[in-house]
Amino acid sequence: MSDDRLGRLAKGSLLSRMFGQGRQPLRLVAVPRDHVVGDRTRGDTLLAGRLTFGSEEVLLADMNFGELGGRSKLAREVQGFSWLRDLAASASREKGARLAEAIAGRWLIAHGSRVDEAWAPELWGERILYWTAYAPYILSSRDSGYRSALLNTLARGARHLDSSADKAAPGLPRITAWAGALVASLTVQGAISRLSRSESGLLRALAGAQFEDGGLMSRCPQEQQLLVDRLGLVRAAYFAAKQTQPDALENAAAAALAALHGVTMGDHGFSSWQGGNPGDPTRLAAMVEGCGLRARPLRQARGWGYQRLSALGTIIVVDAAPPPPAKVASTGCASTLAMEMSDGGQRLVVNCGGPGLAPSSLSPELVQALRSTAAHSTLILSDANSTAILPDGSLGKGVTDVEIARSEDNDCSRLESSHDGYVKGFGLVHQRRLSLGNDGKEVRGEDRLIPRGRKKIRESAPFAIRFHLAPGVEPTVTADGMGAILRSTGAPPWNFRCRGAMLQVEESLFIDGRGQIIPTVQLVVVGEISAVGGEIAWQFRRSS
Structure with a gap:
């Protein structure tokens, strides 16, 4: 690809004719500095003429x-201009600007003079965040027609957000729209009068999408990472404009980061929830390092719903909340009371995961199956999801109430939680008790099915307690069939034992941070339960 060829398409007389050179020139009064280091490999790919997502x-x-267009995941990635961060990690300002300005110019020709799909409020919000933070890469041109076109279009986009930001879907899209409007009011000449309105809009969007504990109502770790990133860029804009950020925004950002830390495992990637996967630990670390915020992992999250137990390198994350409502999450999962576990940088017990927010080659049928209870490390009764997943992909009846009790003493941390997802169908409550020793060497668990309500099982119903094992963890079943030795290259061996049922080893799969399938196996504790309920005990213990 020729930079000159792109440049001829983007600049010169065409933009001058479309947008005019005689308008009062605008300028940025502040340029935020994005301290998050981008993906240099992806930046190199951009310089080679390809954008991958x-x-x-x-x-x-x-x-x-x-x-x-502006509807596909790839189209929205291109038009949000977040790739400028990766380009800046790979190229000098001079070299990167040639490419960035050529692409920005082509965008202006296609979309700058009319309101269309590319003017979706969440896209304008994201575009403003990155156009302002990477102004040196898109405003270095000597072509005054191009510069005037871009700045005037940016200002029009900001004014467009004044009336359209609240029309974005609730949750991260609306937050992104108002974040862009706020940054524009801080950075665009003459826009400071809209600062108070933008601040109110962003705080309102956060209040409608964020639990008090900092987690998004979508309960999606990948979206939570984007939330922290957006608020970090807003924070940088306040600093660049020499304005004081409201305490409410600062507190919301710190709480969001704490919630994000709460779902990370020992390898610094995410635990896999709500159709997500571990993501890229390197990118996550760069975002955390550069966002300007610091927070401890949230251990006990009521709204966000992820309970965290940790001791001397052993980490357990449990989904202890109902699935998210459909209006804020289209890929909610029947994962209540599932767990993930790691020892240092080695994952041991995982959920199967899903494609996350990026395009993937996974089939729609597989993506749907990955949302099921069976794709998560928890108990499933009679092969029925704890919350129904309907044919159209929406969630039906199931878990409405989750009870939680935590305690800690000199010996261990304890978590007891239960859900009502099987009450209507089977007349049974699922309760899971967990304890993690303070030396990090022993995890004791107990899954109980407790009678409740009028519904009764006539004879018996099969159950399975699944522990999906991370890639690289190899189980060897003990001679009595009631346990297994789990060996991996990244941690000492762990011994698994169960009581009250039989142990099987079955095939499984894991979706990695790139959205690709990795074959693995799972421990499955199987048995039958009657209307009076019962309990099954199990244990993980580190050999050394």
Whole structure:
């Protein structure tokens, strides 16, 4: 791909004619500094003429902005301009600007003069966040027509957000829209009069999407990472403009980071919840390091719903809340009371995961199956999801109430939680008790099915307690069939034992941080339960 070829398409007389050079020139009164280091490999790919996102790729020279639209995941990635961060990690300002300005110019020609899909409020919000933070890469041109076109379009986009930000979908999209409006009011010449309105809009969007403990109501770790990132860029804009950020925004950002830390495992990647996967630990670490915030992991989250137990390198994360409502999460999972576990940097027990927010090559049928209770490390009764997943992908009846009790003493940390997802169908409550020794060497668990309500099982119902094992963890079943030795290269061996049922080893799969399938296995404790209920005990113990 020729930079000169792209440059001819983007700049010169065409933009001058479309947007005019005679308008009063605008300027940025502040340029935020993005301290988050981008992905240099992805930046190198951009310089080579390709933009990759998940399983999809687009050739920059062949990209038609007019036909790209704004609905697909790849289209929204291109038009949000977050890739400027990766380009800056790979290229000098001079080299990167040639490419960035060429692409920005082509975007202006396709979308700058009319309101279309590319003007979706969440896209404008994201675009403003990155256009302002990477102004040196898109405003270094000597072409005054191009510069004027971009700055005037940015200002129009900001004014567009004044009336459209609240029309974005609730949750992260609306937060992103108001974050962009707020940054524009801090950085665009003459826009400071809209600061108070933008602050109120962002705080209102946060109040409607964020639990008091800092987690998003979508309960999606990948979206939570984007939330922290957005608020970090807002914080940088306040600093650049020499304005004081409201305490309410600072507190919301710190709480969001604490919630994010609460779902990370020992390898610094995410635990896999709500259709997500571990993500890229390197990118997560760069975001945490550069966002300007510091917070301890949230251990006991009521709204966010993820309970965290940790001791001397052993980490357990439990989903102790109902699935998220459909209006804020389209890929909610029937994962209540599932757990993940790691020892140092070695994952041991995982959930199967899902494609996350990036495009993937996973089939729709597999993505749907990955949302099921069976794809998570918890108990499943009669192969029925604890919360129904309907044919159209929405969630049906199931878990409505989760009870939680925690305690800690000199010996261990304890978590007792229960859900009502099986009450209507089977007349049974699922209760899971966990304890983690303070030396990090022993995890004791107990799954109980307790009678409740009028519904009764006529004879018996089969159950399975699944522990999906992380890639690289190899189980060897003991001679009595009631236990297994779990060996891996990243941690000492762990011994698993169960009581009250039989142990089987079955095939499983794991979706890695790139959205790809990795074959693995699972421990499955199987048995039958009657209307009077019962309990099954199990234990993980480190050999050394």
